[in-house]
Amino acid sequence: MPSATLTIAGTLLLPHGARGVRLGDACGHVITEGDRIRVVDPARRAPAADLGDESCLIVPAFTDCHLHLPQFDVIGVDGLELLDWLERAVFPAEMKWADVDFARAMATRVADELLSFGTTAVAAYATSHFASTQAAIDALADKGLSGHVGQSLMDRHGPSSLLVPAPAALSQAASLRARGRVTPAVTPRFAVACSDALLAGCGTLAKRSGWLVQTHLAETEREMETMRRLHPERSYAEVYDRAGLLGPRTILGHGIHLGDEDRALLAARGAAIAHCPTANRFLDAGEMDLARHAAKGVATCLGSDVGAGPDRSMVRVARAMIDAAKQVARGRPERHGDFPRASEAWWRITEGNARAIGLPDRGALSPGRDADLLVVRPTKPWRDSPDPLSTLLYAWDDRWIEAVVSQGVVRHDAR
Ligand SMILES: [Zn+2]
Structure with a gap:
């Protein structure tokens, strides 16, 4: 150095x-x-x-606790519900990462873009392509960024070119290498797209590697319906818990449609929710209840969730957090004034987010x-x-x- x-x-x-x-x-x-x-x-x-x-x-x-590197070129594809948006905008963008040279060039470009907005640490998703995920880890590290990048694992309910069967996906993800200040993250995309075997394997990999775990939880109502159909016997958070995926090094994107039992489970495990207010607004996913999460002891951090989130600036994400909290409190006199102030907003996008993704020196x-x-x-x-x-x-x-x-x-x- x-x-x-x-x-x-x-x-x-x-x-x-x-x-x-x-x-x-x-x-x-x-x-x-x-x-x-x-x-x-x-x-x-x-x-x-x-x-x-x-x-x-x-x-x-700034630190961004939830974003998707391959989605930076499809920001703003509007008017679609989450599952349709994935199919029509996101999956085609992620298929381009089958070409490792394209992925490397794009990750380098995205790293420059993040730096220009003041972000130097991330918890990021790549795609289901192993070599391209490694190229992204290397590209971000070489640009001086720090944090975590994960191979976005999925083995069902997606286009066949993005699905990788659980055994191959797990052995690939386990052989990713850290570079500089960037470490691989265990990244099952979300439980809709992951079989029980894949989720359980991710839990084992997380335990063995000590890497950060990142996935999505309870973003939209339609996703919740799909989960109830796939797992009628347990809640969404319990599905992850059963796979050994909930712990103090777990970051769960969104966490909007949760009951108090799930909140209690997340709090007991020390897992954090990455609140992505600009993305929630863009996909009309609902308003996350930050105050309720806090009251029940659930840790939260902030993410841009590019490309569902249009803003790369963490300052605008912090502002949107305040706006969303005001919206949740509206019409509820007992909640009057119950929203984060600017001092907390600045803390969250700097030290708070850095701590949430395990960077205590940031x-x-x-x-x-x-x-x-x-x-x-x-x-x-x-x-x-x-x-x-x-x-x-x-x-x-x-x-x-x-x-x-x-x-x-x-x-x-x-x-
Ligand atoms: Zn996301």
């Missing part, structure tokens, strides 16, 4: 309390050394900065943490706002991102 240093000046977005952030009072600075943050000084201006100045804001880089401007951060130059006079964190969240413009640093290296430079 290079021991090069970077001195970065600006107002710092700092950790505050258990689930929040605060802004430094003055222009401060951060010094990185190699791939780590060495100095964090929120009050003193640096004598000579490599990046930033007193007009800038320094923010930890997401905060603190000495010793990973040197993954953004230099932002807002064009609004946000400092005079009565609520600067909220103004920054809602006035956010991706064109404000001047530089993206990952592992102490400038990976995106818009100056």
